[in-house]
Amino acid sequence: MSGPDTLVFLASHELRLGWRDWLSLMTAGRRTRARTATIALIVFAVFMHGLAYSMVAGYAGMGVVPDKTTLVVVTGTMLLSWTLLLSQAMESVTRAFYSRSDLDLILTSPINPRKVFAVRIGRIAVSVAVVAMLLAAPFINVLAMLGGVRWLAAFGVVAAMGAVAAALAVALTIALFRTIGAKRTRLVAQIVAAVIGASFVIGMQIAAILSFGSLSRFAAMQSDWLVARAPDRGSTLWWPARALLGDAGALAVVAGVALALLGASIAIFAGSFGDHAMAAAGVSNAVVRQRRWPLGFRRRSAASVLRQKEWTLLRRDPWLVSQTLMQMLYLLPPALMLWLSFRDGSSALVVLVPVVVMAAGQLAGGLAWLSISGEDAPDLVATAPIAARRIVWAKIEAVMGAIALVFGPLVAALAFAAPTVALVTGLGVALAAASATLVQLCFRVQAKRSQFRRRQTSSRIATFAEAFSSIGWAGCAALAAAGTWAAIFPALIAIGVLAGVRMISPPRA
Amino acid sequence: MHSPVERPIALALRGLSKRFERPAVDALDLTIFGGEFYCLLGPNGAGKTTTLRMVAGLLRPDAGSIHINGIDALADPVSAKQMTAWLSDEPMIYDKLTPFEYLEFVAGLWRIDAAAAESRARELIGWLGLEPHAHERCEGFSKGMRQKVALAGALVHDPRLIILDEPLTGLDAGSARQVKNVLIERVRAGGTVIMTTHILEVAERMADRIGVIAGGRLIAEGTLDELRKITGEQTGKTATSLEDTFLTLVAEQAAAA
Numbered sequence: 001m002s003g004p005d006t007l008v009f010l011a012s013h014e015l016r017l018g019w020r021d022w023l024s025l026m027t028a029g030r031r032t033r034a035r036t037a038t039i040a041l042i043v044f045a046v047f048m049h050g051l052a053y054s055m056v057a058g059y060a061g062m063g064v065v066p067d068k069t070t071l072v073v074v075t076g077t078m079l080l081s082w083t084l085l086l087s088q089a090m091e092s093v094t095r096a097f098y099s100r101s102d103l104d105l106i107l108t109s110p111i112n113p114r115k116v117f118a119v120r121i122g123r124i125a126v127s128v129a130v131v132a133m134l135l136a137a138p139f140i141n142v143l144a145m146l147g148g149v150r151w152l153a154a155f156g157v158v159a160a161m162g163a164v165a166a167a168l169a170v171a172l173t174i175a176l177f178r179t180i181g182a183k184r185t186r187l188v189a190q191i192v193a194a195v196i197g198a199s200f201v202i203g204m205q206i207a208a209i210l211s212f213g214s215l216s217r218f219a220a221m222q223s224d225w226l227v228a229r230a231p232d233r234g235s236t237l238w239w240p241a242r243a244l245l246g247d248a249g250a251l252a253v254v255a256g257v258a259l260a261l262l263g264a265s266i267a268i269f270a271g272s273f274g275d276h277a278m279a280a281a282g283v284s285n286a287v288v289r290q291r292r293w294p295l296g297f298r299r300r301s302a303a304s305v306l307r308q309k310e311w312t313l314l315r316r317d318p319w320l321v322s323q324t325l326m327q328m329l330y331l332l333p334p335a336l337m338l339w340l341s342f343r344d345g346s347s348a349l350v351v352l353v354p355v356v357v358m359a360a361g362q363l364a365g366g367l368a369w370l371s372i373s374g375e376d377a378p379d380l381v382a383t384a385p386i387a388a389r390r391i392v393w394a395k396i397e398a399v400m401g402a403i404a405l406v407f408g409p410l411v412a413a414l415a416f417a418a419p420t421v422a423l424v425t426g427l428g429v430a431l432a433a434a435s436a437t438l439v440q441l442c443f444r445v446q447a448k449r450s451q452f453r454r455r456q457t458s459s460r461i462a463t464f465a466e467a468f469s470s471i472g473w474a475g476c477a478a479l480a481a482a483g484t485w486a487a488i489f490p491a492l493i494a495i496g497v498l499a500g501v502r503m504i505s506p507p508r509a
Numbered sequence: 510m511h512s513p514v515e516r517p518i519a520l521a522l523r524g525l526s527k528r529f530e531r532p533a534v535d536a537l538d539l540t541i542f543g544g545e546f547y548c549l550l551g552p553n554g555a556g557k558t559t560t561l562r563m564v565a566g567l568l569r570p571d572a573g574s575i576h577i578n579g580i581d582a583l584a585d586p587v588s589a590k591q592m593t594a595w596l597s598d599e600p601m602i603y604d605k606l607t608p609f610e611y612l613e614f615v616a617g618l619w620r621i622d623a624a625a626a627e628s629r630a631r632e633l634i635g636w637l638g639l640e641p642h643a644h645e646r647c648e649g650f651s652k653g654m655r656q657k658v659a660l661a662g663a664l665v666h667d668p669r670l671i672i673l674d675e676p677l678t679g680l681d682a683g684s685a686r687q688v689k690n691v692l693i694e695r696v697r698a699g700g701t702v703i704m705t706t707h708i709l710e711v712a713e714r715m716a717d718r719i720g721v722i723a724g725g726r727l728i729a730e731g732t733l734d735e736l737r738k739i740t741g742e743q744t745g746k747t748a749t750s751l752e753d754t755f756l757t758l759v760a761e762q763a764a765a766a
């Protein structure tokens with residue numbers, strides 16, 4: 001057996017934890033679901049391979065030395081994907097700092113913390129790379145089956161991208177710690193991660209909107225303007241793209257550089273990781289003083305105090321607010337399009353409708369989980385002399401109020417440009433939000449608000465039902481805004497999803 | 510002090526049963542009188558918490574009845590809850606609210622007049638030594654402080670029946686003393702307390718009557734002297750402390766089972 005102070009021992013420990021974490025994520029913590037999860041994964045993998053075939057089959061015969069436009073598109077797509085990996089890696093690093101779990105045990109053990117955190121950074125890199133490889137696998141497999149084994153080199157490139165993302169994520173997060181301190185880093189790192197993850201996609205969409213009036217990011221990457229200004233085909237900038245296309249030499253260089261960067265990051269930062277983790281552990285003990293209100297206790301109904309409590313808790317938790325509002329970043333391109341269309345009097349506003357409705361459904365789902373399932377004092381509320389139905393209504397009102405606050409201004413702005421579209425959007429937002437709330441109500445669990453990040457693992461059915469009902473209402477609103485009666489079909493799908501949810505939701509004790 | 514027979518009944522459980530994998534509470538009959546401090550003792554898994562959770566309205570019994578101050582708690586839970594308070598060993602409060610805001614929230618849930626609730630909140634915050642922290646968010650509070658905030662929440666609506674499940678677990682001596690004093694004060698003012706605890710010394714000192722529960726059934730009940738007498742008759746020995754008495758009763762129950 002390995003001695004306790006060895007990297008192998010620690011790595012196997014991390015590997016075991018990582019595996020169990022993943023298994024728990026897949027089976028929502030119930031081992032009996034392992035077989036169901038396996039079948040679901042196989043079905044998903046088959047579906048993804050079919051999807052990948054339809055998307056990339058035409059590119060399988062692409063040469064190792066392609067033209068400049070292809071290099072721009074491949075590199076741009078890689079960069080886009082890499083920003084998402086970087087975002088994911090930053091989330092993982094931040095979690096490693098702020099999740100207490102075994103940190104107390106590790107930091108009080110006689111093991112050299114540098115070794116522990118070296119392994120932990122390595123684990124982050126491996127997990128980011130593995131997830132990326134799994135997601136890329138259907139596309140790479142299809143390309144390899146149709147175009148030859150050279151395409152398997154893409155796995156190496158994806159792994160290298162994961163390693164670089166982890167290295168940079170550690171450096172960025174520690175830089176944040178040193179500049180703004182442990183208390184603010186948790187929130188800021190999360191926002192930075194989300195902005196990084198979304199910025200490239202959003203940036204490309206904004207460029208496409210400004211240039212071509214389209215939401216497609218490929219429109220910008222394939223533009224003559226960009227291709228003309230890109231470096232020559234012989235530039236080292238294209239090595240990752242060449243490696244992806246099967247150039248063994250380029251792959252060796254890319255993998256070498258990635259490993260060197262990860263090694264440097266571990267060597268430089270593993271030593272200070274423990275200090276920052278300890279600083280993060282002290283954050284929860286910080287005293288936050290609220291302003292005294294001069295009026296004293298206010299006379300309000302029970303429903304009113306419940307609504308007010310939900311809004312106060314949400315307002316005072318910027319970490320949760322940023323978690324729930326991050327998806328709103330994706331509303332920026334539609335907002336830009338709205339502004340441009342408003343200015344030009346264009347009829348392109350209809351494309352905004354499904355985006356806004358979908359976002360409302362997703363946001364409402366998160367808020368509904370916080371309000372209904374993420375109740376930190378369930379016994380207090382349950383023992384209060386209020387009918388359970390009134391408590392639930394008050395919580396639904398809190399969610400719908402927050403949705404109205406976020407989407408009201410957007411719908412009001414839309415009303416100036418296109419009143420009918422605004423009316424349809426408003427109805428779509430209300431229906432999507434109500435449906436997502438109903439799904440959360442049917443699948444409510446007892447959880448802590450701090451478990452918000454893992455809400456989707458508690459019920460896969462709820463997650464999919466929430467997504468499908470939002471998609472249904474988004475489709476319905478888009479078609480209704482376009483003035484077609486076909487809108488009724490996605491609406492029926494959404495209603496069907498909700499009916500199914502009501503039927504299969506677990507009985508309440 | 511009045512004798513129990515002269516007092517109104519604060520809590521009456523008749524044939525109360527709850528089954529999970531096995532019977533957790535098994536046809537339990539229990540009567541607690543107004544103004545009484547009643548301690549429910551029992552080994553782990555005896556059914557104490559399940560019993561109290563049913564009384565508080567957090568669990569629905571499979572069979573039996575619960576009457577709180579004459580109100581059928583299963584038929585009219587809202588009226589029953591209006592006069593009860595529940596406090597568990599794990600204080601459930603909101604990290605992002607201050608103690609003052611928490612008490613305002615609780616008072617709102619119980620629909621207590623705002624002015625009266627504020628005055629009561631200030632009084633409780635003073636009693637429990639929370640004044641310096643009354644306007645700080647609870648997220649940085651120690652276990653003891655959190656428990657004191659939760660206790661203040663339980664008392665701010667002036668409940669007639671206070672249901673406490675291991676309220677002193679994890680508290681330091683000072684905090685435990687403050688909590689005990691507040692509870693004794695509450696009983697002196699006419700309130701009724703039913704409490705589970707593993708700290709037998711607390712039961713010995715504070716309880717008017719003690720009930721011992723095992724296997725979901727009440728196996729003995731009475732004052733400390735009465736319990737000593739029961740065990741003395743059963744074993745032929747004289748038990749000196751509640752600990753001896755309790756262990757003897759539980760051991761006999763286990764042997765009989």
